[in-house]
Amino acid sequence: MARTTGSDGEKTEAAVREAAISLIARLGYEAMSMRQLAAEVGVQAAALYRYFPTKEDLLFTLMREHMEGLIEAWSTARPVAADPVTRLAAYVENHIAFHIERRHATHVSNMELRSLSHERLTQILKMRTAYEKELRMILRDGAEAGRFEIDDTGLTAMALIQMMTGVIVWFRPGERLSVAEVTTTYLSMTMRLVGAKIDAYSGARPFERAKDAVAL
Amino acid sequence: MARTTGSDGEKTEAAVREAAISLIARLGYEAMSMRQLAAEVGVQAAALYRYFPTKEDLLFTLMREHMEGLIEAWSTARPVAADPVTRLAAYVENHIAFHIERRHATHVSNMELRSLSHERLTQILKMRTAYEKELRMILRDGAEAGRFEIDDTGLTAMALIQMMTGVIVWFRPGERLSVAEVTTTYLSMTMRLVGAKIDAYSGARPFERAKDAVAL
DNA sequence: ACATTAATAAAACGAACGTTCAATTAATTC
DNA sequence: GAATTAATTGAACGTTCGTTTTATTAATGT
Numbered sequence: 001m002a003r004t005t006g007s008d009g010e011k012t013e014a015a016v017r018e019a020a021i022s023l024i025a026r027l028g029y030e031a032m033s034m035r036q037l038a039a040e041v042g043v044q045a046a047a048l049y050r051y052f053p054t055k056e057d058l059l060f061t062l063m064r065e066h067m068e069g070l071i072e073a074w075s076t077a078r079p080v081a082a083d084p085v086t087r088l089a090a091y092v093e094n095h096i097a098f099h100i101e102r103r104h105a106t107h108v109s110n111m112e113l114r115s116l117s118h119e120r121l122t123q124i125l126k127m128r129t130a131y132e133k134e135l136r137m138i139l140r141d142g143a144e145a146g147r148f149e150i151d152d153t154g155l156t157a158m159a160l161i162q163m164m165t166g167v168i169v170w171f172r173p174g175e176r177l178s179v180a181e182v183t184t185t186y187l188s189m190t191m192r193l194v195g196a197k198i199d200a201y202s203g204a205r206p207f208e209r210a211k212d213a214v215a216l
Numbered sequence: 217m218a219r220t221t222g223s224d225g226e227k228t229e230a231a232v233r234e235a236a237i238s239l240i241a242r243l244g245y246e247a248m249s250m251r252q253l254a255a256e257v258g259v260q261a262a263a264l265y266r267y268f269p270t271k272e273d274l275l276f277t278l279m280r281e282h283m284e285g286l287i288e289a290w291s292t293a294r295p296v297a298a299d300p301v302t303r304l305a306a307y308v309e310n311h312i313a314f315h316i317e318r319r320h321a322t323h324v325s326n327m328e329l330r331s332l333s334h335e336r337l338t339q340i341l342k343m344r345t346a347y348e349k350e351l352r353m354i355l356r357d358g359a360e361a362g363r364f365e366i367d368d369t370g371l372t373a374m375a376l377i378q379m380m381t382g383v384i385v386w387f388r389p390g391e392r393l394s395v396a397e398v399t400t401t402y403l404s405m406t407m408r409l410v411g412a413k414i415d416a417y418s419g420a421r422p423f424e425r426a427k428d429a430v431a432l
Numbered sequence: 433a434c435a436t437t438a439a440t441a442a443a444a445c446g447a448a449c450g451t452t453c454a455a456t457t458a459a460t461t462c
Numbered sequence: 463g464a465a466t467t468a469a470t471t472g473a474a475c476g477t478t479c480g481t482t483t484t485a486t487t488a489a490t491g492t
Binding site for chain 2: 443
Binding site: 028 | 243244246247327368372374375377378379381382386393398401404405411
């Protein structure tokens with residue numbers, strides 16, 4: 001046989017991406033075979049090579065697009081010229097929402113870095129560093145303005161990112177907690193962690209338990 | 217050829233474990249071949265099967281011993297009948313010290329779970345859950361005693377563990393920060409995150425920046 | 433010294449891997 | 463409706479994989 005009725009390059013490529021994210025997240029990049037991926041899409045392995053020249057090209061494409069999406073999401077959500085507390089809240093909300101929404105892709109981007117060539121690894125890490133630098137700047141601004149109490153900006157940024165990204169390890173949609181509830185609690189923990197003071201409203205009182213919902 | 221002069225089963229097995237942890241941490245379990253591992257040890261691949269019947273048995277052994285070591289380390293470090301703040305501090309110190317000391321093994325235990333059979337995965341997760349439960353109990357006791365302010369005990373425990381374990385991702389011994397400095401900062405962040413009050417010393421004042429070294 | 437056991441090498445097994453190539457058919461263009 | 467292009471199949475390629483088998487030598491016990 002050969003070309004099948006109703007076959008469409010764009011649809012097949014999209015199906016390959018989606019199936020690859022799911023399979024790599026579940027099995028790991030090395031453990032997933034091209035034949036397995038093809039079977040998931042409903043196609044022969046050779047057909048995959050029409051869209052991605054090698055297995056690594058496929059992985060790299062998935063990762064690059066994930067990072068681009070994250071950076072774009074932040075550049076949209078980022079509040080301009082706001083105070084550090086507001087900016088930090090926006091960063092946390094965007095980060096958690098994005099990562100919960102794309103749990104599988106995040107897993108791939110975080111776990112399969114070692115399967116990239118040196119050059120491509122550098123490229124992905126550069127994007128990641130740029131994204132993390134945004135958080136460091138917020139923390140530094142807040143510390144300088146006396147709104148945060150932070151020992152070490154870089155270390156705090158890493159701790160916060162690990163904490164927030166860790167959500168995808170245990171969060172399952174539709175279980176005990178909603179995304180909004182998780183976000184609210186993480187916001188509260190974040191603000192306390194950085195020693196945020198909400199002077200604008202009530203004078204230098206540290207963050208307490210936040211019970212009100214946070215808009216996403 | 218056959219048996220080599222000076223060959224010793226115990227030493228070879230120890231060398232295999234050590235090399236396996238290092239190789240799996242660097243390349244991933246699926247990407248590491250038994251021939252690669254054997255070469256690292258300075259032996260032929262067939263010799264490995266004298267010590268571990270299959271590749272998965274090797275992985276499982278490494279993981280089980282890592283978890284056993286973690287639980288044992290905590291059961292030694294754990295303070296008996298102390299207040300929640302002291303117990304939480306001990307948990308954080310032990311966790312960070314253990315994980316920095318065994319970065320590679322931690323990487324293996326955290327990243328390669330999906331390569332275990334269902335039965336063995338369950339066994340490892342059971343140990344991990346037992347270890348995490350210790351933290352949840354500390355948090356619950358502290359919250360009930362009014363020493364902590366916590367929204368959700370389970371969620372806070374997960375956040376803290378992700379934050380602390382994340383140290384191994386960026387920490388490199390001998391770089392900018394010492395283990396003691398990292399631990400001190402993480403202790404301070406943890407105490408603020410849980411809203412710890414150090415009543416015993418100074419009345420209900422929240423944790424501030426901790427500058428004094430913490431004994432490990 | 434000799435017999436036994438421990439530790440390894442060398443070679444081979446079938447299976448699965450990523451990838452390529454030629455052939456074939458569906459859709460599109462003119 | 464013929465020519466062209468797009469999409470896919472089926473078979474094959476050489477490699478590498480985890481693992482097994484057999485033979486061989488070092489160390490140990492008697």
